[in-house]
Amino acid sequence: MKKVIVIGGGAAGMQAALRLRARGVEPLLVEREAETGGKLRGWHVLFPSFTPASEVLAELRRRVRESGIEVRTGVEATAISPREVTLADGSRLGCDAVVVASGFTLFDARIKEEYGYGIYDNVVTSADLERMFACGRVAKADGTAPRRIAFLHCVGSRDEKVCQRHCSRVCCITGVKQAMELRRMFPAADIFNFYMDMRMFGSGYEELYREAQQRCNIHFVRGRISEASPTIDGRIQIKAEDTLTGRPLRMSVDMLVLLVGMRANDDNAALAASAGMELTPSGFVAPRDMFLGRARTTVDGIFCAGAATAPKTLGEALDEATAAADAAAEYLKA
Incomplete structure (x- = not known):
């Protein structure tokens, strides 16, 4: 044989x-x-x-x-x-x-130092969050529930600065899926997705994206986060630009989730x-x-x-x- x-x-x-x-x-x-x-x-x-x-x-x-x-x-x-x-x-x-x-291999988010992964508490990757889901508990570093959560798309994808020029394809839909899971766990939380482009290419993906907006009230903001920094009260302050309105944006969140790409x-x-x-x-x-x-x-x-x-x-x-x-x-x- x-x-x-x-x-x-x-x-x-x-x-x-x-x-x-x-x-x-x-x-x-x-x-x-x-x-x-x-x-x-x-x-x-x-x-x-x-x-x-x-x-x-x-x-x-x-x-x-x-x-x-x-x-x-x-x-x-x-x-x-x-x-x-x-x-x-x-x-x-x-x-x-x-x-x-x-x-x-998953992109190492520590390379993007401006987001504070591995430096600040409550900055996690999509892989980290998935492990939290599997354990049945998502919480801040101090054990409390997050009230405002931000996702950042394309960390280690479509980024010439880190020699990752390709699109990782699954990050957009992963961000939608994980945001919907968080909505089920934390019905009163504010959940934001910061994206470059939403690439809903697969069967059922566009429908899930619409459901996330219309039924789950998840906010999608077109614009990349430029930096993240800790606040005195233990939160994460993020700076971004809403490219649809052309306005700068600043907010504090309890958890920042970096949607890491494939390399x-x-x-x-x-x-x-x-x-x-x-x-x-x-x-x-x-x-x-x-x-x-x-x-x-x-x-x-x-x-x-x-x-x-x-x-x-x-x-x-x-x-x-x-x-x-x-x-x-x-x-x-x-």
Whole structure:
């Protein structure tokens, strides 16, 4: 039986392995962390349906387990070729093809020092907030409930100053979803979303955006926050400009949520160099063709899936994983 090594045990990697097994190919799933699931493990509910992320993750894990797919965790790939994967300990795994489903890295909000993440209390990221949701409790650093909350979109996206020129796609809808979750928890709170452009591209996203405004009374302000600073009473003062009215704006909030974008993994460059693959200007794995070969890399026998190639939703990552597995299976027949 032909063997394909899938690099990355997140949602896309698990889906690719499942599809390979269904196509009669032996997959080997390698994941550098201690368990599978990737970023899905840190999410509470998924947009736009508010489906618990734990349900999707549990089902993927169940299918992988019942399919008898070999999974190796705590294993990091440092170099790849169509016939071999080199691990961090220097050992090598032979194969007939490789699927790269290594995902993405969240932007480090500390780089944007003007927002005070890691410096001031009550400045959190969207990932931090998601963990609070999962624990069932959102509170300020002193344990009290926030009364006014501001979201800032595009932190680490569409920002040439930090070499992140691309749009991360999911931040806008994540901001809407999280604001609606906060509204359910704090019915009397003031909730603001500061945005550059609201990009509601997916099925049901525009409807959710309208619901957030009309039913949940969430305020959307077109304009970026220029800086944040602490106040004497422990709040966060933000300065911004409402670009629709052209007026400067200043307000104090109890919590500032930074919607952090997706960036390419730091080790993409080394993996690409080892295999001769090309990368996009943003550092993601470049597909062979934007239309007819999105699941193929520029190297025969190496395929790609999920957010390894660009920011994607979970549904898109799962669909592309299926396509990558199919492409690998067809390649092995040739």
